[in-house]
Amino acid sequence: MAEVETPSDAGQVDTPLAEFIGYAMKRALSIVQADLSRVLGGFGLRAVSFSALSIVVAQPGLTQTQLADALQIERSNLVTILDELSGRGLIIRAPVAQDRRRHALMATAEGQTLAQAAQTAVKTHERALFSCLTPEEQHELKRLLTKFRGQAGA
């Protein structure tokens, strides 16, 4: 069997995947998620509970099914997340008079305050993280991602 020389430059070894937007997206996201977890950890929140809480604050009265749809997660998996938020007194599941199957989700005052603080912190840290891009580039990146989601995700 022939001798083999192992490449020494492992840093640029993923070249064949460099042409795929999906791959670039995945690698970029993992950097953002690491930063996000760190920041939200200070508030006792995970990314998904932060998202859930933020939406409940913005759209009080949402039902669990609506929230699960908004987050694109399964209703069953949302239960644990809401138990967590509710257990900390950040949200309540209010009864809906017209339909007793549904829960209207509402943030408590404490939940609103925490959501506000966490959003500010995330915004600050995202700004720092993306400071290697110009403000125009940051805006364009978000615009392109959002446009793509709007068109391709239909």
Added chain:
Amino acid sequence: MAEVETPSDAGQVDTPLAEFIGYAMKRALSIVQADLSRVLGGFGLRAVSFSALSIVVAQPGLTQTQLADALQIERSNLVTILDELSGRGLIIRAPVAQDRRRHALMATAEGQTLAQAAQTAVKTHERALFSCLTPEEQHELKRLLTKFRGQAGA
């Protein structure tokens, strides 16, 4: 307790998260991943095994540690992936004469052929998926993601 009206427009309910690039990235990626899984399923590959095979084809002689680093996954988790590729005769773990602890990863002829075909298919489907963006926008999106990773991921 006051009556509650539940919002009827659940589609735009994630507004408070719309300002975060990370959130836009996550939602965009999940669309790409769904498409990718579908395409790669036809080749009996998952995203991670496709990535691994592609890199081995491009960089023959890589060791497992180098490949794990390139893919940013744990060495331990790479083992199963390589067992899978090796079991299908797509790659081999060749012995390295200078260091008998290491395995030099090499794609077989069949592995090279499959990688080539899968890459073409992924490229085609990614092009179709991103057709809602102009070629300039697609290029810019990839450039921004790559620049971000290069700068922020250091």
Added chain:
DNA sequence: TATTGTTATACTCTATAACTATA
């Protein structure tokens, strides 16, 4: 009959520690 929230469960992904064989 259908829907809402819930439980249970299984399956994938990821992370960590410890082992072996080599260096």
Added chain:
DNA sequence: TATAGTTATAGAGTATAACAATA
């Protein structure tokens, strides 16, 4: 002692089916 590959395992995250209460 340290490194490469491996094993085992635990913890997330995610997906599916089925149930009780209600419509």
